Amino acid sequence: MLFFYRLRRDCHREWVRLGPPNPFLPNDAKSGWEITKYILTGCFERLPDKQLVKLGRPLRYYEWFYIIAFLMFMLLFFYYLVR
Secondary structure: OHHHHHHHHHOHHHHHHHOOOOOOOOOOHHHHHHHHHHHHOOHHHHOOOHHHHHHHHHHHHHHHHHHHHHHHHHHHHHHHHHO
16 A cells, blocks of 8 residues: 555656556456556566655565465365365
8 A cells, every 4th residue: 555655646647557546445457457567567666766666576576476375275276176
C-alpha cells in the first residue's frame, strides 16, 4: 500500500498510466495484470524517485516468491491427488 501511495503522490503520471491502481478495492483483470507485470518486470526501476524504487524491490521479490510458492503448492497438490 505504501508503494502505491508514494507512486500516486510522487510519480502521478506513472500511476495514471497504470490505470490508476487501488490497493484496497479489487481492480479489473486488465489493470490487475498491468500492475503485476509492472512490478514483476521491474519497470519501477526507471522512476526518478530512488525511495520509491527501494520500496518496489522487496515488493518485486515478494511477488516472485508468492508465484513460485503457489506453483509449488499446486504441483504438490496434483502430485498427491493422482498418486
